[in-house]
Amino acid sequence: MTALPVQVLHGIYLGLLAGVVPAVVAFGLGFLFRYVVGLTVPAFGVVVLGVALAGVNGGLLAFADPSITGAANAATLVVALLVVTMLTLYTHAVGDRLGADLPRRITLRGLRDRTLHADVVDLVGGRSEVTVRVVGSVRDVEGYPPLPEPLRAELRAVAWQFPGDLRLSELEERVTDRLRSEFDLQEVSVSVDERGRANLAAAPPAAGVSKRTPTGRRAVSVETLVPTGMARGDEVAVLLDDGRVEGTVVSARSDGGTPPQAASADPESAAEDAHEDDTPVAPSAPTTTGGEGRVTVAVSRSDADRLLDTDRAPVVVEARGTGREYELLGVLRRAGQRVRRLALGENDPLGVAASPGGVREEYGVAVLAVRDGGSWRIAPEDDRALAAGDELFVAGSRADIDRFAEVVA
Structure with a gap:
């Protein structure tokens, strides 16, 4: 009689050999049903089908009855059956997950307009939010000096919240703008995936004043009583005897000591503080x-x-004042209205309602602006034709906008 370890190894071999076809079929069923229909095939049914296919394909698992399991090679058959079952379950799960994650219509525009995965979007205060974190190492940009290690550590610790309904391209633009403004980076390259994970390449801040001075302007230093809290980019006015001169702060230095922000910017002290209160x-x-x-x-x-x-x-x-656009958004939000940016999909999704007036009558949302590849057109005419690929800013209730977004996707 063959030893048990040899029968187990023989069973694993036979299971792998006989399970190739069932594994492929299980993957295809899991993927197609989830991708096309949006449903998950029950795992038990896939296992039953896989065992049946293994019996037809391998010729050894077709008769899993007592006469077989009681035979001298019962251990081999049972192990082979378990291997086929595990292969079928695993490939079915992989196919189902791929069908859920793969975009339904793969086009160049669709790849550019990808959105976040629903699992990473949180509902906070009645609106969706996503936390974008930098993963992996922060790379240097070719042609620029390398990043200092303290700055590289700060960039790796970035975790910012953004609206959860943004397309990935818009999310990358917002992350890029914020990195430039908060860290004064010369160059930034950001790539965000569907789970809010950002891959980052950056160049350190410009070392000279000339690189931070806008084209056509001149940078001049003035001795003065420096206001508390002044930062680069502030709009200021220098009061002279013959009038005032308005400009933008390029740099500022005061003799009032080290600010609290600068003290916490040290990587070692920041790490200690974070360790103390997590x-x-x-x-x-x-x-x-x-x-x-x-x-x-x-x-x-x-x-x-x-x-x-x-x-x-x-x-x-100088006071920058309150942006009127934020006041407008606040008024709309208090009235239960929302504003969202959408792009019209392919194949004429609106049909007869392909105009701002038709959209308002059919879906109850107002088209605030339209862009068809060029510049934005504010308050377009009611009879203006809308075509596939146009970008829209629309306003309406959350339910109406969600319904309209499903139609134009």
Whole structure:
């Protein structure tokens, strides 16, 4: 009689050999049903089919009855049967998962307009949010100096919340803009996948003032009493005897000591603080602490000559005010309305309602703006034709916008 270990190895071999066809069939069924119909085939049914196919294919598993299991090679047959069962279950699960994750219509535009996976979107305060985190190492950008290790560590710790209904291309743009504004990076390349994981390549901040001075402007330093909290990019006015000069802060330094933000920016102390209270340290833009110092302002060429003739002058920070667009969005939100950016899919999804007026009458949403590949057109005419590929900003109730989004997808 053959030893039990040999029968087990023989059974594994036979199971792998006989399970190839059942595994392929199980993968195909799981994928096609989930991709086409959106349903998951019961695993038990797939196992029964796989065992039957293994009996037809291998010739050894067709008669799993007592006369076979009681035979001298029963261990071989049982092990082979278990191997076929596990192969069938595994390939069915892989096919089902691939069918759920694969986009329904694979086009160049569809790949560009991918959205986040539903599993990573959280509902917070009545709206969807996603947390974008940097994964892997932060790469350097070719042609630029390498990132300092403290800055690289701060970038790896980034975890920001964004609206969960954004397309991946829009999400990448927002992450890029925020990285540029908060870390003053020269160059940023961001790639975000469906699960909110960002791959990042970045170049360190510009070392010289000239790289931060806008084209056509001149940077001039002025000794002054520096306001507390001034940051790069603030709009300021320098008060001279013959008038005022307006410009943008390129850099500022005050003698008021080290600001709290700068103290927490040290990687070692930030790590200690995070270890003490388990709260991640959010990076912040460097600001002044107030006191005597110098402010470098980007101004026009004529204003630069006026500032060069001045040894010292007061500097005041201009108020940027409240963006009217945010006030408008607040009013719409309080009225139960929402604004969303959508793109019209292919094959004329709107049909006879392919105009702003038709969309309003058919779906109850208002088309605020349209872009057909060129510039945005605000408040388009009711009879303006809408075509596949057009981008829209629409306003309406959440239910109406969701219904309209399903139609145009």
